[in-house]
Amino acid sequence: MTSPLALHGWRHVYSGKVRDLYVPADLPADARAERMLVVASDRVSAFDHVLEPGIPDKGVLLTTLSLWWFDRLAAGRGGERGIPNHLVADHVLAVDGVRELIPAQVAGRAMLVKSLEMQPIECVVRGYLTGSGWVEYQADGTVCGIPLPSGLHNGDRLPEPIFTPAFKAPMGEHDENISFARTVEIVGAETAAELRDLSLEIYARAARIAEARGLILADTKFEFGRDEAGVMTLADEVLTSDSSRYWDADAWRSGTTPSERMASFDKQIVRDWLAAHWDKTGTPPELPADIVGRTAERYRELLARLTS
Known part of the structure; x- marks a missing residue:
């Protein structure tokens, strides 16, 4: 498994098979984070093993789909209630315009969430x-x-x-x-x-x-x-x-x-x-290019x- 990215302003605390979790870099070691950064990688796992190579753009595709579903469920339609989710705003307004809170290195594949x-x-x-x-x-x-x-x-x-x-x-x-x-x-x-x-x-x-x-x-x-x-x-x-x-x-x-x-x-x-x-x-053996592409x-x- 590749090492997690070093992200300015964030400290890596955990890696699962396909996702990496970060907390603010200035958070004291014994403190509970109010906000966390969840980064979806391109890693793919099967039978409890992380395989090589990963699936190109998998992290972006899964994050995009999650965000779409969170939005659909939170809004509710036709009298359905909204389902609360863990997302928080990923940008703030600053004097010089909008400031993105998700590092550019992981834009599109990361979600800023509240701690639960x-x-x-x-x-x-x-x-x-x-x-x-x-x-x-x-x-x-x-x-x-x-x-x-x-x-x-x-x-x-x-x-x-x-x-x-x-x-x-x-x-x-x-x-x-x-x-x-x-x-x-x-x-x-x-x-x-x-x-x-x-x-x-x-x-x-x-x-x-x-x-x-x-x-x-x-x-x-x-x-x-x-x-x-x-x-x-x-x-x-x-x-x-x-x-x-x-x-x-x-x-x-x-x-x-x-x-x-x-x-x-x-x-x-x-x-x-x-x-x-x-x-x-x-x-596990390395995945052939055809299998990666079809997936x-x-x-x-x-x-x-x-x-x-």
Whole structure:
């Protein structure tokens, strides 16, 4: 993994697989930051490994899509309530004009956000049967322990979207799928219900928007935190190719095989190539230029179809 950028006025404090986090450089070491800079890199990960090379412009594409969704959800439409998010103004008015608060080095790939008390729950909503849910359903007739009707096939729409939370594991460990009852034990009944209801509401709204653009939002995951006033606030990235599965609606209806029905607008191309060329031991092989290019095109196509 490449070293994080040195940004004037900011101090690097954390790097995940694909994002880097900064706090103001003059913040005392023992103080809590009120504002943070979240920078999306071009890194791509699969099977818990960061791969080489990255996907060109991935950070810009994902940040642009997150900002678009945050704006759509915050505004509300047709009587829908606005969903609070963690974004704060990325510029201020100065005597000599507008002063940008995001360093030019990361313009387009960074978000200025307020600090939140993050919830330890990853809020997953599934509207379709696929991925690990399909594997579990074949074995037990359930998804994350939730019973489903018999006779469903890979890629089928569920009778209704389901909330399947996960407990956020410490850095370097796997998140753990948990039941709603376990969520209640971790965060309390009121907060668990709030997380579930918010997640299902946002998914339903986003799925309608995607459907109007010929896309299916098969599943997604959200993260939330409370602000200083105690308001549950949408955070991290939202409804991007890295946090969601989107399918082409026409292909889903007309396809005759799972790969045709569920060709997703994300890094599935990378996962499939890696699964065919690596036994998951040692260092992953370098991605071929063709795989990198095709993946970048899928990211670009999703952004264009949603936002145009």
